[in-house]
Amino acid sequence: MSALRKDAFAERLPDEVEIKNAEQLRTIIASQLKSEEGAQISLAQPTGEVKTITLSPALAASFMEVLRLVSTGRGFRIIPVDAELTTQEAADCLNVSRPYLIKLLEGGEIPHIKTGRHRKVRASELFAYKQKRDDTRSSALGDLAVLDAENGFI
Incomplete structure (x- = not known):
């Protein structure tokens, strides 16, 4: 130590x-x-x-x-908002697999830059996607809680 x-x-x-x-x-x-x-x-x-x-x-x-x-014994990484991330770094940030991230990029869910065969994701675009995803999830959980309360599951 x-x-x-x-x-x-x-x-x-x-x-x-x-x-x-x-x-x-x-x-x-x-x-x-x-x-x-x-x-x-x-x-x-x-x-x-x-x-x-x-x-x-x-x-x-x-x-x-x-x-x-x-x-709490956890490591962390600081990512500047203007950074350009590799697809693996972006996938790690979202806690998803790299192939899943590639599908998001190709589907237009997250803007990216392609240089040759490589894709780069701006951290600001990734953070915006993550915020939108988290807001959608939070809203859906709120709706489920309301349904649970209405149906007497709480």
Whole structure:
């Protein structure tokens, strides 16, 4: 167990020390989090000087999500919105098989770029598809819950 590992979590899972560190930092940020204002945290410099930093709500939420993943022992990968992904990377992001993703691309469900034999998917297009898919699923689950309630299954 080494707290000094520098390789990214996209290539490995966090070790025990990193999990504990992430949980501690997550607890600190959560205790300072105010929904409208973000979070204010104070950090001590090596010189002993203390600096207070205000995290915007979006930045605090992003940090909390990363820390949640690490504190639960999961790896993660950060994908810039303007990135172009391979079909395998895009399939992994959607948690589907590569052949299924190819069907989505060929069916026009997700816009893509073809260079020679290779296809590239813009992360922004993939995220838009994923959001639309998730919204459709959520709506369908809501409809099922209403039907269950109407038919006395709840």
